[in-house]
Amino acid sequence: DTPGSLYTMLGEFARRGINMQKIESRPSRKILGEYIFFIDVNGHRQEAALAAAINSMRAKSYYVKMLGSYPRFRL
Incomplete structure (x- = not known):
C-alpha cells in the first residue's frame, strides 16, 4: 500500500493492450483505510496476455484473486 501502487498494477493491463471495463473499490474490513x-x-484467463498480466500482478501484490473468467460470445 504505497502511493502509485494501483497505477502500477493497472499498468500491467495497459502494457499488454488489455482493455479494462470496470473498476470498483470496497473497504477491506480488516484495516482502516485499506481497500480491495x-x-x-x-x-480470458487462458489468453497469454491476460495470464501474463495476472502473474505479474501476483508477484507484486500479496493478494490477487480471479473471481471468474468467461469466453466472449461471438456472433
Missing part, C-alpha cells in the same frame, strides 16, 4: 479493488477486463 474489483476489476473487469476484456479477455
Whole structure:
C-alpha cells in the first residue's frame, strides 16, 4: 500500500493492450483505510496476455484473486 501502487498494477493491463471495463473499490474490513479493488477486463484467463498480466500482478501484490473468467460470445 504505497502511493502509485494501483497505477502500477493497472499498468500491467495497459502494457499488454488489455482493455479494462470496470473498476470498483470496497473497504477491506480488516484495516482502516485499506481497500480491495474489483476489476473487469476484456479477455480470458487462458489468453497469454491476460495470464501474463495476472502473474505479474501476483508477484507484486500479496493478494490477487480471479473471481471468474468467461469466453466472449461471438456472433
